[in-house]
Amino acid sequence: MSHWERLVVTGLLVLGGCSVPSLEELQADRNFTVEINYTASFKTGCIVMRLQDESNPNNVFEAEPSLTDALKKGPPLKLGVVHKNGWGTRWKVTVKAHELTCDGKVVDEAETFVELSSKGRRDGVSVTLVTPDEDGDGYVAKEAGGTDCDDSGPNAAAKSPAKREVCDFEDNNCDSRVDEGFSVTTIYRDADGDGVGAGEALQRCLPTTGYATQGGDCNDGNKDIAPGKLEVCDNVDNNCVNGVDEGFDKNWYKDLDGDGSLGQASLLVQCAQPDGYARQPASERFDCNDNNRDTAPGKPELCDNEDNDCDDVVDDGVLNKGDPCNNMSCTGTYVCNLTTKVAECNAAAPRMFYRDADGDGDGSSSGPPRGVCAGESDPSGYVMSPHMDCDDADPSTKPGAPELCDAIDNNCVGGPDDGLTCNGTLKQVPDFHLRSTNRSWKTVSTGPNGYPVWIAGSGGVLVRRLSAGAKFESFSHGDSTTANTDDGSPKAYASNCGNHDWMASWVDSQGRVVLGGEDGVFALHNGITTLNCQPSVLPNQPGPGNPNYDITGITGVEVGSDTYVYFTDKGGRLSLWLMGTTQVVLVNPAVDTVRLRGIHALNQNVLLTAGGTVGGTGQRVRAYIGPSGAAGTTQTADASSATVFANAVWMGAANKACAVGDKGSVWRWNGNVTWTRDTAPTQGAEPAVDFSSVSMRYDRGNPSSLVNDQCYMVDVSSSGKLRRWTPHGWAKDVPLPSTATVPLRDIAMNPLGSEFWIVGDDSRVFHFPEP
Numbered sequence: 001m002s003h004w005e006r007l008v009v010t011g012l013l014v015l016g017g018c019s020v021p022s023l024e025e026l027q028a029d030r031n032f033t034v035e036i037n038y039t040a041s042f043k044t045g046c047i048v049m050r051l052q053d054e055s056n057p058n059n060v061f062e063a064e065p066s067l068t069d070a071l072k073k074g075p076p077l078k079l080g081v082v083h084k085n086g087w088g089t090r091w092k093v094t095v096k097a098h099e100l101t102c103d104g105k106v107v108d109e110a111e112t113f114v115e116l117s118s119k120g121r122r123d124g125v126s127v128t129l130v131t132p133d134e135d136g137d138g139y140v141a142k143e144a145g146g147t148d149c150d151d152s153g154p155n156a157a158a159k160s161p162a163k164r165e166v167c168d169f170e171d172n173n174c175d176s177r178v179d180e181g182f183s184v185t186t187i188y189r190d191a192d193g194d195g196v197g198a199g200e201a202l203q204r205c206l207p208t209t210g211y212a213t214q215g216g217d218c219n220d221g222n223k224d225i226a227p228g229k230l231e232v233c234d235n236v237d238n239n240c241v242n243g244v245d246e247g248f249d250k251n252w253y254k255d256l257d258g259d260g261s262l263g264q265a266s267l268l269v270q271c272a273q274p275d276g277y278a279r280q281p282a283s284e285r286f287d288c289n290d291n292n293r294d295t296a297p298g299k300p301e302l303c304d305n306e307d308n309d310c311d312d313v314v315d316d317g318v319l320n321k322g323d324p325c326n327n328m329s330c331t332g333t334y335v336c337n338l339t340t341k342v343a344e345c346n347a348a349a350p351r352m353f354y355r356d357a358d359g360d361g362d363g364s365s366s367g368p369p370r371g372v373c374a375g376e377s378d379p380s381g382y383v384m385s386p387h388m389d390c391d392d393a394d395p396s397t398k399p400g401a402p403e404l405c406d407a408i409d410n411n412c413v414g415g416p417d418d419g420l421t422c423n424g425t426l427k428q429v430p431d432f433h434l435r436s437t438n439r440s441w442k443t444v445s446t447g448p449n450g451y452p453v454w455i456a457g458s459g460g461v462l463v464r465r466l467s468a469g470a471k472f473e474s475f476s477h478g479d480s481t482t483a484n485t486d487d488g489s490p491k492a493y494a495s496n497c498g499n500h501d502w503m504a505s506w507v508d509s510q511g512r513v514v515l516g517g518e519d520g521v522f523a524l525h526n527g528i529t530t531l532n533c534q535p536s537v538l539p540n541q542p543g544p545g546n547p548n549y550d551i552t553g554i555t556g557v558e559v560g561s562d563t564y565v566y567f568t569d570k571g572g573r574l575s576l577w578l579m580g581t582t583q584v585v586l587v588n589p590a591v592d593t594v595r596l597r598g599i600h601a602l603n604q605n606v607l608l609t610a611g612g613t614v615g616g617t618g619q620r621v622r623a624y625i626g627p628s629g630a631a632g633t634t635q636t637a638d639a640s641s642a643t644v645f646a647n648a649v650w651m652g653a654a655n656k657a658c659a660v661g662d663k664g665s666v667w668r669w670n671g672n673v674t675w676t677r678d679t680a681p682t683q684g685a686e687p688a689v690d691f692s693s694v695s696m697r698y699d700r701g702n703p704s705s706l707v708n709d710q711c712y713m714v715d716v717s718s719s720g721k722l723r724r725w726t727p728h729g730w731a732k733d734v735p736l737p738s739t740a741t742v743p744l745r746d747i748a749m750n751p752l753g754s755e756f757w758i759v760g761d762d763s764r765v766f767h768f769p770e771p
Contacts, residue, residue: 031080031081031082031083032080032081032114032116032123032124032125033078033079033080033081033124033125034049034078034079034081034093034095034124034125034126034127035076035077035078035124035125035126035127036049036075036076036077036078036079036095036126036127036129037075037076037126037127037128037129038075038076038077038097038108038128038129038130038131039075039129039130039131039132039133039144040074040075041131041132041133041134041136042071042097042129042131042132042133042140043071043072043074043133043136044071044100044133044136044137044138045071045097045098045099045100045101045104045107045131045133045138045140046071046097046098046100046101046102046104047071047077047095047096047097047098047129048062048063048095048096048098048102049062049063049079049093049094049095050062050093050094050095050096051081051091051092051093051094052091052092052094053087053088053090053091054088054090054091054092054113055088055089055090056086056087056088059086059087059088061084063079076126078124081114083116089115089116089117090113090114090115090116090117091113091114091116092111092112092113093111093112093113093114093125093127094109094110094111095109095110095111095127095129096108096109097109097129097131097140099138099139099140099146099147100138100139105145105146105147106145107131107140107144107145107146108129108130108131108144108145109129110127110128110129111127112125112127130144130145131144131146132144132146132151132152133146133148133151134151134152134156135148135150135151135152135156135157135160137156137157137160137162138160138162139151139160139161139162139174142174147160147161147174148160148161148174149171149174149176150170150171150174155168155170158170158172159171159172159173159174160172160173160174161173161174161175165179165180165181165182166179167179167182167204167205167206167207168207169204169207179204179205182205183205184203184204184205185203185204185205185206185213186201186202186203186213187201187202187204187205187206187211187212187213188200188201188202188211188212188213188214188215188217189202189210189211189220190210190211190212190217190220191210191220191221192217192219192220192221192222192223193209193210193223194217194222194223194224194225194226195212195214195226196212196214196215196216196217196220196226196227196228197211197212197213197214197215197217197220198215198216198217198218198220199215199220201215214227216240217240218237218240219237219240224238225237225238225239225240226239226240227239227240227241231245231246231247231248232245233245233248233250233271234271235271245271248271249279250269250270250271251267251268251269251279251280252267252268252269252270252273252274252277252278252279253266253267253268253277253278253279253280253286254266254276254277254278254290255278255287255290256290256291257287257289257290257291257292257293257296258293259287259292259293259294259295259296259299260296261284261285261286261287261290261296261297261298261310262278262280262286262287262290263286263287263290264280264286264287265290266290284297285297285310286310287310288307288310288312289306289307289310292306294306294308295307295308295310296309296310297309297310297311300342300343301315301316301343302315302341302342302343303315303337303341303342303343304341320334322334325343325345325346325347326345326347327345327347327348327349327350328349328350328371329350329371329372329373330347330348330349330350330371330373330374331347331373332345332346332347332348333345333346333347347373348373348374349371350371350372350373351371351372351373351384352369352370352371352372352384353369353370353371353372353378353379353382353383353384354367354369354370354382354383354384354385354387355367355370355381355382355392356381356382356383356389356392357381357392357393357728357729358389358392358393358394358395358726358728359381359395359728360389360395360397360398360401360706361383361398362383362386362387362388362389362392362398362399363382363383363384363385363386363387363388363389363392364387364389364392365387365388365389365390365392365412366392367392369387370382386399388412389412390409390412390732391408391409391412391731391732392728392729393724393726393728393729393730393731393732394408394710394724394726394728394731394732395706395726395728396408396410396706396707397409397410397411397412397731398411398412399411399412399413403417403418403419403420404417404420404707404754405417405420405422405423405754405769406707406752406753406754406768407425407426407734407735407756407768407769408732408734416735422754422768422769423468423769423771424767424768424769424770424771425768425769425770426734426735426736426737426766426767426768426769426770427737427766427767427768427770428737428739428740428764428765428766428770429472429765429766429767429770430487431463431465431471431472431487431489432471432472432485432486432487432489433463433471433472433473433474433476433479433485433489433492434455434463434472434763434765435763436474436479436485437763438762438763439457439458439461439762439763440457440458440459440461440761440762441455441456441457441461441745441746441759441760441761441763441764441765442456442457442458442501442502442503442504442745442746442759443455443456443457443502443503443504443505443515443745443746443759444456444505444746444747444748444757444758444759444765445505445506445507445513445748446507446748446750446757447507447508447509447511448507448509450468450750450755451465451466451467451468451511452464452465452466452467452507452511452527453465453748453757454505454507454513454525455472455757455759455765456502456505456513456515457501457502457745457759458501458502459476459477459478459499459501460476460477460478460496460497460498460499460500460501460502461476461477461502462474462475462476462477462496462497462502462513462515462525463475463476464513464527466511466527469771471487471488471489471490472489473489473490473492473493474489474490474492474493475492475493475495475496475497475525475527475533476492476496477496477497477498477499477500478496478499479492479496480492481493481494493529494529495525495528495529495530495531495532495533496533497515497523497525497533497535498523498533498535500515500517500518500521500523500535501517501518502515502516502517503516503517503518503550503551503552504516504517504551504552504553504554504567505554506554506555506556506565508556508558508563509558510526511526511527512524512525512526512527513525513527514554514556514565515535515554516551516552516553516554516567517535517550517551518544518547518549518550518551519537519541519543519544519545519546519549519550520537520538520541520549520550520551520569521535521536521537521551522535522536522537522538522551522554522567522577523535523536524579536583538551538567538569538573538575538577538583538585539575539582539583539584539585540573540585540588547570548569548570548571548591548592549569549570549571549573550569550570551567551568551569552568552569552570552596552597552598552611553567553568553596553597553598553599553600553609553610553648554566554567554568554599555599555600555601555607557601557602557603557604559604562578562579563578563579564576564577564578564579564604565577565578565579566599566601566607567583567599568596568597568598568599568609568611569596570595570596570597571589571591571592571594571595571596572587572589572593572594572595572596572611573585573587573588573589573596574586574587574596574599574607574609574624586624587624592614593613593614594611594612594613594614595611595612595613595614595645596609596610596611597610597611597645597646597647597648598610598611598646598647598648598649598659598693599649600649600650600651600657601651602651602653602654603654605654606623606624606651606654607623607624608621608622608623608624608649608651608657608659608669609621609622609624609649610645610646610647610648610649610659610660610661611645611646612644612645612646612661620644620645620646620659620661620665620667620675621646621649621657621659621667621669621675644661644662644663644665645661645662646659646660646661646665646667647660647661647662647690647691647692647693648660648661648691648692648693648694648713649694650694650695650696650711651696652696652697652698652700652708652709652751653698653700653703654671655669655670655671656669656670656671656696656698656708656709657669657696658694658696658711658713658725659675659694660691660692660693660694660711660713661690661691662690662691663679663688663689663690664679664680664682664688664689664690664691665677665678665679665691666678666679666680666691666694666711666713666725668711668725668727678725678730680723680725680730681730689715689716689717689721690715690716690717691713691714691715691716692714692715692716692743692744692745692746693713693714693744693745693746693747694711694712694713694747695711695712695713695747695748695749695756696709696710696711696712697709697710697711697712697749697751697752697753698710698751699751699752700751707752707753709726709727710724710725710726710731710753711724711725711726712724712734712747712749712753712756713725713747714744714745714746714747714758714760715743715744716743716744716745717743718741718742718743719740719741719742720736720740720742720743720744720760721733721736721740721744722734722736722744722747722758736758736766737766739764740760740764740766742760742761742762742764743760743761744758744759744760744764745759745760745761746758746759754769755767755768755769756768
């Protein structure tokens with residue numbers, strides 16, 4: 001019967017039974033030692049020694065050292081062996097190294113023989129195993145018989161049979177395949193990590209770092225340079241398109257002789273403007289002699305053998321008598337005066353005409369004249385004299401015109417309304433309830449005859465003036481009903497309409513105000529001090545917190561005893577409330593397709609709304625035709641493709657209207673399908689303003705009045721202005737008080753323009769005429 005035994009070897013152990021012999025026994029009996037040398041990096045594995053009796057092959061013994069103790073101490077491993085009864089004198093010693101565990105792959109083995117024919121200690125035997133595991137992962141290098149495909153390379157830590165395959169262009173799990181299981185795409189090396197790679201396109205999987213799916217980076221060592229980056233003037237090709245600093249003018253020139261023209265020879269090329277240098281406008285020529293102040297483009301040509309006007313011809317049109325010449329805009333023949341060195345033209349000076357844009361017979365006092373030479377016809381729209389009109393876009397304004405109570409200098413002498421008693425001037429209203437806290441006024445409306453005046457705004461603020469000169473009364477949420485006022489104004493009333501941001505209003509013939517605010521909330525206040533104002537919500541509203549349902553405009557039409565109130569909101573809806581009944585939505589566009597920001601009507605036949613199409617250049621103003629405001633809907637065309645919104649609209653007559661919007665845009669309607677568009681002029685670097693509200697001055701009882709068709713508008717710039725746009729152009733602004741240093745939100749004006757109200761941020765309320 002075969003004899004099999006296993007011992008766990010730690011240090012120097014012996015073979016025989018289950019006990020450890022003494023030193024004397026080892027020395028007296030037949031014994032020997034086995035020294036096993038192995039690669040020092042082999043610390044996680046198993047070494048098995050097998051002894052077999054040559055004379056009786058069934059006598060077999062195996063020993064394996066501890067994985068965690070003996071191997072980690074390092075080579076050599078020494079094993080002591082003592083002869084056992086029943087065994088012969090010649091033994092075969094076989095030593096095997098297993099990868100990772102004793103059940104792992106045999107990576108190397110060695111074999112030797114021992115003669116034990118006499119008693120006593122024998123010289124030991126030694127074997128050597130090659131078991132490299134340089135990366136310490138328990139797997140021996142393939143070239144040494146193991147399964148580790150990369151035991152000592154720079155990526156050895158990422159590769160072994162136990163590793164999970166990842167996308168890194170390596171065979172992580174040593175199955176002779178690279179990046180299996182990952183989809184292949186086109187990638188580029190992205191050394192700077194900016195998301196755009198460079199170099200040759202590779203068909204591989206996409207690693208987590210170091211590569212990108214987009215190529216074309218012209219500097220893959222700088223993450224601030226790549227296609228799509230903003231090109232700035234810095235002498236670097238930031239966006240990898242069309243070279244360095246494309247789109248920037250880097251040419252700077254200097255005016256050495258101080259004559260106002262730049263010399264080409266002084267060119268400096270750089271991004272920053274050097275001191276004393278400027279860019280050369282494309283429409284201008286260079287100074288052909290920048291060391292002579294009498295020589296520059298536009299200089300008069302002299303009889304001095306110099307090219308004074310830089311046209312590459314010396315004394316052209318000067319020395320040669322009979323050459324054509326100009327006296328201003330009129331032509332003649334040059335005659336050279338050798339004494340004065342001035343070329344004289346025999347053409348008569350032109351007759352000067354001045355623009356009369358408003359057709360009032362008086363030319364503009366500020367516009368440039370137009371020269372008309374002998375034999376030419378008088379130009380249309382111009383006059384020779386007088387030309388003292390101080391506002392050539394307003395036919396009601398010129399020297400000698402009657403002064404009107406309208407806060408405008410109609411006769412161009414002495415300022416607005418001079419010599420008249422207009423019951424006041426244009427000023428900020430100082431009443432207590434307008435200034436008691438930092439009010440943010442958003443809307444103002446007046447009754448059909450000018451009173452009462454209702455003003456409302458953020459946080460539920462609401463005030464009323466019943467008649468001219470009266471103090472404003474407060475129906476504002478949060479105002480103390482017991483606090484005294486400092487100017488005789490009545491104490492605040494408790495009958496407020498709640499804490500809502502009111503953004504639109506309308507007043508009916510009974511003096512009641514309809515308010516509209518955020519989330520489709522609206523309210524009706526009749527001015528009764530004991531009223532329990534209960535706001536309502538327009539139909540189809542989703543609830544608080546949805547700005548698409550904020551009410552942006554209100555208008556009303558009274559027909560007999562019925563009052564029809566129309567609402568617009570930011571989501572483009574047009575709603576109707578017949579007082580005393582429920583509300584209905586007349587127009588309900590798809591979500592986020594249309595914005596409505598204002599509405600006005602004189603009757604039910606035509607409702608005009610202001611707004612626009614989201615993300616496009618669609619209609620700015622819509623006209624709704626029909627007795628209910630919904631039937632037979634038509635859209636008026638916008639003459640411009642500018643992507644701006646109209647913010648407000650106002651009808652002066654059945655076929656007269658104005659609309660205003662963003663970026664200084666204004667529109668005018670004369671009853672046709674197409675509206676004409678213009679843009680407010682700006683001064684210097686002043687940006688285009690966003691207009692917030694508009695009113696039209698139109699005396700419907702006198703269609704031929706000179707003041708008709710004038711559109712008054714305010715804007716939300718940091719220092720809002722009151723501007724006028726007439727059929728003849730942009731008239732002078734109406735000068736507001738010095739405190740108009742805030743955005744202005746709304747304007748209300750009577751048809752004659754003899755009284756108007758303007759409200760804005762920071763408690764500002766302006767009125768004409770205010771005592």
